[in-house]
Amino acid sequence: MIPRLHVITDDVVLAEDSFCARAERVLEVSRPIALHLRGPHTPAWRLSKLARALREGAASSGATLLVNDRVDITLTLALDGAHLGARSLPPVAARGILGSDPVLGASVHSVKEAVEAAAGGVDYLFVGTLFESMSHKGRSAAQPGLLNSVGNHVRLPLLGIGGVTPARVAAVLGAGGYGVAALRGIWEAPSPTDAIRDYLDALESVHGVTPTNGREAHD
Numbered sequence: 001m002i003p004r005l006h007v008i009t010d011d012v013v014l015a016e017d018s019f020c021a022r023a024e025r026v027l028e029v030s031r032p033i034a035l036h037l038r039g040p041h042t043p044a045w046r047l048s049k050l051a052r053a054l055r056e057g058a059a060s061s062g063a064t065l066l067v068n069d070r071v072d073i074t075l076t077l078a079l080d081g082a083h084l085g086a087r088s089l090p091p092v093a094a095r096g097i098l099g100s101d102p103v104l105g106a107s108v109h110s111v112k113e114a115v116e117a118a119a120g121g122v123d124y125l126f127v128g129t130l131f132e133s134m135s136h137k138g139r140s141a142a143q144p145g146l147l148n149s150v151g152n153h154v155r156l157p158l159l160g161i162g163g164v165t166p167a168r169v170a171a172v173l174g175a176g177g178y179g180v181a182a183l184r185g186i187w188e189a190p191s192p193t194d195a196i197r198d199y200l201d202a203l204e205s206v207h208g209v210t211p212t213n214g215r216e217a218h219d
Helices: 010-017 017-026 043-061 071-077 091-098 111-119 145-151 164-172 192-205
Strands: 005-008 034-037 064-068 079-084 103-108 124-127 159-162 180-181
Touching: 005 192, 010 017, 010 043, 010 103, 017 034, 017 043, 017 192, 034 043, 043 071, 043 079, 064 071, 064 103, 064 145, 071 079, 071 091, 079 091, 091 103, 091 111, 103 111, 111 124, 111 145, 124 145, 164 180, 180 192
Parallel strands: 005 034, 005 180, 034 064, 064 079, 079 103, 103 124, 124 159, 159 180
Antiparallel strands: none
């Protein structure tokens, strides 16, 4: 099952001394989420250390633990899966290394990229940047309509990313999104755990939360 909420990190979040403690509290949320250890400039040894520290808590809570860009860490630690970005291996190569069982996702910004990633064997796609986001300064906001365009060409769970707040969840799902991914909306909140609950409540409250246009989750 692909969770509807994906919680993303960055280098700043991962560098905090309190990250593991905060992440453990996040994993205590009783509803399924995916936690991405994403740190483009974070050393592999630290990503590996954090993944080791969090994998037991993720397993016991039913959360999906993913490492971004580092298929080697996913394979070595037998994690739930990996997520690919622009700096990563091509999806077809990553799938060949991981095998068929681990979850594999990819970030895309156009229909062309989405079609190529889907052909490479990914299980879901991040589609963005949908709204203006501090995480992607200078990148034009595509707006939720990009989800609908991508959904007309691929049949995978699509998750909106980029400036998605709980108030914008309805727009994302209305455009054909399966779920959402968030970074600042969670880690910069006074309580990341409460923020996650806000996102999950928004996802569950939207009528027609089942993906539209025939796109279904792998559950």
